[in-house]
Amino acid sequence: MWTHQYLQQQNQISARDMSPNPFPADGSYSNVFGLEPNYPCCTVNHPQGFPKFISHAVLASVDQKSLTQIYFGPLAVKTTLSGIGADVSTTLSGIGADVSVNVDTNYPFSDNVKITINTNKAFDYNIRIPTWVNKQASIKVGNAAAKAFTPDSTTKLQKVSVKSGTTVISLVLSADVTIENRPQGSVAIHRGPFNYALDIPRKSTRLNTLYPVEPRASDYQFDATESWNYAIDPSTLKFNPASSSTSLKKPIFDSGAPPLSISVKGCLVNWEVAGTTFAKPPPQNATCTGDKVDLKLIPFGNATCTGDKVDLKLIPFGATKLRISEFPVIKA
Structure with missing residues (x-):
């Protein structure tokens, strides 16, 4: 289906025409998964995200002497750094580095990133290091031993002399x-770049065919x-x-597609x-209404259980429709 929401919520138990409408400035249809719910602008803006992400992932410095990797993802770049050698060479053939x-990575669904650089001249390659990496995070250059990141305290960039x-x-x-x-x-759960959520099982209803x-150009409620x-x-x-060895499913943000999760004990309240x-x-100070069970978060405050604890699975937020x-x- 070709659909998106205009608005969504951290806690979303349905995606349909809202009753009553909780949005002060947007229509009640904003939660529906549709071709152009509420406003048509998102329909044409939505597919621009990934191309712009890739095109801005690696940037050249103003003086054309270094590269900086801003974003992580599977990508390739070919460029010439025209500033390399410009201040010392007396011939045009001595100016510029072909890079x-x-x-190679499954990031953000993997922690591992492999960067292979080929160049005919030495230059500096800078890598933005996320602030959330822990003490086990590391960098390894060539055959040297892996070591902890030591990014610049101001720019948060890790410099590698290539x-x-x-x-x-x-x-x-x-x-x-x-x-x-x-x-x-309440509490939200994060790990690395992902916010994790409980994926709520759902049924879909086609509202119309435009x-x-x-x-595929239809509106749906969940x-x-x-x-x-x-x-x-x-x-x-x-x-x-x-x-x-996991190969990523396509599309990776379909429900059940992300290969990582967070498990947690939870109970109905x-x-x-x-x-x-x-x-x-x-609810605050919630009490279980039944046993605790295991939950899985795909990527709230003191409640009393109304049942036993169960295992829940949390998955990345982006792979959920209802969550x-x-x-x-759980109240202690």
Whole structure:
């Protein structure tokens, strides 16, 4: 289907015409997955993201003497650094460095990034290091031993002096699972570049077909088919990485496609709905209504369980259509 939402929520238990409309400046249809819900501008802007991401991933310095990698992803660059040798060479043949860069990685679904650089002249290659990397993160240049990152304190750039020939740079961007305090005593779960969420099972309903000759140009609503009102025990969070041999599914942000997740114990709590289509703020001091179970977050505050704890799975936020990503915390 060719659809997107105009608006979405951290905690979204349905995606449909909102009743009552909670948005002060946007229409109630903003949550529907459609070809152009609420405004048509997103339909043409949406596909610009990845091309612009790739085209701005590696930048040349103003003096054309160095390259800086801003973003990580599978990409290749060929360029000439015209500033190399310009201040010392007396001939045009001595000016400029021909450079090719190949980045081999499954990032952000893997911590490993391999950068292969070929050049006919030495130059500096700078790499932006995310602030969330932990103490186990490392860089390895050629056959040298891996070492911890030592980025510039101001620019956060790690400089690598690249010699003429082939240089291989291996990065390990390991990170810790982190807990962010959110409103109402709730918590959000992060690891590296991803915000993680509970993927709510759903059913879809086609609302219309905008163009009879193209059935993918339709509007859809989604409704939850299973419970969503979970609180979690943050002390049980566990990151489940992808295996090194994992090949990524396409499209990677489909539900169930990301190869990594976070598991956590959670339980059902009393958590009310506002109107008929969206959840109220998460309950504070929540008590379980049943047993704890295992949850899985794909990439809230003190609630009482109404059941047993169960295992939940959290996945990256972007792979969910309906989700909970700001959780109540199980009352101790």
